[in-house]
Amino acid sequence: LDDYVCIVHDPRASSPVGRTFTVEALGNVVGAPPVTYLNVDIDLIKRLAMESIVDGEPVWFGCDVAQMYDPEQGVWDASLYDYDSLYGHKTTLGKADRLLHRATAMTHAMLLTGVDVLDGAPRRWRVENSWGDEKADKGFWTMNDTWFAEHVFETAVRRNALPAQLREQLDTEPVVLPAWDPMGALAR
Numbered sequence: 001l002d003d004y005v006c007i008v009h010d011p012r013a014s015s016p017v018g019r020t021f022t023v024e025a026l027g028n029v030v031g032a033p034p035v036t037y038l039n040v041d042i043d044l045i046k047r048l049a050m051e052s053i054v055d056g057e058p059v060w061f062g063c064d065v066a067q068m069y070d071p072e073q074g075v076w077d078a079s080l081y082d083y084d085s086l087y088g089h090k091t092t093l094g095k096a097d098r099l100l101h102r103a104t105a106m107t108h109a110m111l112l113t114g115v116d117v118l119d120g121a122p123r124r125w126r127v128e129n130s131w132g133d134e135k136a137d138k139g140f141w142t143m144n145d146t147w148f149a150e151h152v153f154e155t156a157v158r159r160n161a162l163p164a165q166l167r168e169q170l171d172t173e174p175v176v177l178p179a180w181d182p183m184g185a186l187a188r
Contacts, residue, residue, distance in 0.1 A: 005162070005170060006035070008154045009042040010183055011096040017041055018166060020174040023184030036174045037183065038166060042149050048157045050122045053115045058128070062154035062186045065108035068147060074136020076127075078146035095150055099182050106153045106186035113140070122148070154186070 008021070015021065022034045049059045068080040084090055098104035114126030125143040133139035159167060177183060 003158055003160070004156045005159050006037045006154055006156055007040045007045055007048070007162070008037040008183060009045055009095075009152070010037075010039050010099065011042075011094070012099055013096070015039050015175075015183075018169050020169060020172055021177055021183065022174040023177045023181050024179040026179075026184045034174065036170075037154065038162075038170060040166065042152075044163075045152070045155050046122055046145070046148060048161050049112055049125075049155050050115050050117060051161065052157060053112060054117070059112040060109060060156040061112055061152055062106040062109045063152045064104045064106065065110075065151075067104070067151045071135055074129075074141035076141065076143040076147040076151070078144065078150045102182060104151070105182035109186060110141075112155075121145075153183070 010021070017039055020036050020038050022036045027035045049061070052059050067076075068078055069076045070080060093101065093103060095104070110130065111128040112125050113128045115122050116124040116126075122145050124145065125148060127141040127143050129136065129139055129141050131139070136142075159170070162170075
């Protein structure tokens with residue numbers, strides 16, 4: 001387990017990239033070290049996940065699972081539903097604002113098991129879900145890359161896969177977020 005670290009994408013202005021964070025009262029093992037996250041850019045999260053999968057290793061991740069998905073078909077797509085046209089209202093909150101206004105949080109964890117790469121960039125991701133094999137493709141779902149960018153918050157990656165300057169940051173004292181912060185929602 002010491003070979004892996006949790007990296008997150010928290011684009012709020014209050015969460016600088018390259019810093020470590022923890023959430024007050026997070027963790028449920030007495031005497032265990034605090035749960036910490038390293039905040040990085042979403043493109044780095046996607047690249048490290050893609051490289052891990054291409055190298056044959058699946059990637060654990062946390063996301064806001066109930067956004068723009070079709071549970072019968074097993075699809076996550078950031079443009080799956082056109083709510084703006086339906087309601088005549090622009091839904092323009094970005095990821096940072098959705099976090100600030102508590103319109104999103106990590107609600108579920110799954111496993112990335114495949115990636116469709118075109119010209120060196122991921123297009124779609126194969127996801128192993130824990131909701132049984134009756135839905136999607138025998139329990140395997142498809143996520144497009146735009147959904148990943150908008151609704152994935154956290155992955156676990158090998159420590160040595162991080163760029164050297166970010167590995168150095170893992171040993172810094174983490175910023176402590178309040179217990180109610182949405183970045184701690186999954187681990188409660």
